[in-house]
Amino acid sequence: MARLETNRSGEMEVFVRVVELGGFSPAARAARMTPSAVSKLIARLEARLGARLLNRSTRRLQLTPEGCAFYERATRILADLDDAERIASVGEQAVGRVRVNTSASYFNHVLAPALPAFLALHSGVTLDIVQTDAVVDLLAERTDVAVRAGPMKSSSLVARKLGETALTIVAAPSYLERYGVPRSIADLEGHNRLGFGYARAVDGWPLRENGKTTVVPATGRVQTSDGEGLRYLALSGTGLARLAAFTVREDIAAKRLVPVLDNLAMGEKEAFHAVYVGQGGRLPSRVRALLDFLAKHGKVS
Template sequence: MMDRVIAAKVFVETVERASTTAAADALGMSRAMASRYLSALEDWTGTRLLHRTTRRLSLTSAGERVLDLSREMVRVANDMSAAAGEGDSPHGLLRVAAPTILVEERLAPLLARFLCLHPRLSIDLRASDRPVDLVDDRIDLAIRIGRQLDPNCIARKLGETRSTLCASPSYLAERGVPAHPDDLSSHSCLTYTNFGAAEWHLHSGSVAVKVKALGPFRTNETLALRRAVLCGVGIAMLPTFAVEGLIASNALQAVLPGWEPQPHPIHVLYLSRDHLPAAARALIKYLEEDIALHKC
């Protein structure tokens, strides 16, 4: 269920600014998300609140009555937040979603340290490579790797993650070590379906190439992809943070080290800038500082 206080605030701002787009900008959310809040408010009240045309918005008679109630609702909510001292320190429950490989390699220990700093806070962590719907899944923050982002959410870039082509020593002993990206056409390329599985983008200095990545195995689960590489099935492109330890221990071997895969951005997604809990704001800052310190 959508937050009714936020829906009321979107309604008030839309009426006062005579524009859903202007209201969305003022509240720090996308126009699509503002429209969803207005529709949710109309569903809740069971009546149309606004007449919408290409040129202007106007209140219905029911909308005039609901407008006064919405203003009062926003005022009371603001007073309650101030009385509770919500901005003083992070507390309560924070729901976070993130890719499985990032959770296992980086996020789980980071969140453990974060919870030690904020003992009044608890976190519900959802580990999944499946993109989540922040509204339907009741997620406060979603961390995503890649360029495909939900246009209904605010996206804040935390940094970038590098990738490494790698394979097991046993696979390379049997099939040979590629010397150039063109050599990959004769190898088994294992792919991650969420990042454009059929094509790898590599560059060496100013030279950039696209390689068809064809092979016997693809998956939408990064942990499964890493396991397949360790089992000697083929060559894969994986986040560097997820394989650097395995390469150092010789469990895996870097392939084409002179050719670097295209980095992928890391974003944190949320629904509105103005209604982030103190816990969410604190965690975003903590994530930014950690990624800046340790890179990915």
């Protein structure tokens, strides 16, 4: 009987607002409550659950492991409630905002060309797209879907594979005319090897020569935070860059870029995944619509 008397969905909604807005005061304003009432509600919720959900300090609130798990489940339950009401009123139609995090390379070469078709299919969906190669915390950034490159680490996130692509070293013809075409690993010593300004799964260029594997560091004079920036540097003749094949395929066909040392490449491929928070729960229809679309039209190769 006690459970029926407790407005659990209301508690969840206030708790989610506290987490997403970063404090009791902004959550109170959004919920039209006083900060004191919000604080007491969270305290009652923690007492009923028998677990601390938030660590409080004078400057910030931080989710505990139990709070993080409760937040993930609460957001899914609230999304299900929204979907249930939406289905009752307008049918099971994708409606609402989807926040997407992706690299500039994937956005420019795969997602952006496909977006008109998605928007035509789902007129009730709006997209908020953030472009960065950095791995973001989906909960902290309030992100629905992130497209990530590289091996997937063990986590509470769910992933849908979007394919995989080869990695190739390229340079502009103008650069190769000035500095020569490298034919061996030793030749790379005199070249400007452009790289990323953050740690990657393999921090260098793995090449195999005479039966021996060498990881050549990308220690050129310029580093950048995203693959598309690296591509533009290569196109400008600044140096050599190792890039995903789908981002430079048209440049190679148009002879704007030239692949080098393909004979020493190890045939490795970089996987792409769409990741989201959704383990064990039903996704909001707007998020599911985007994921289903990416599975068909957001592939890389």
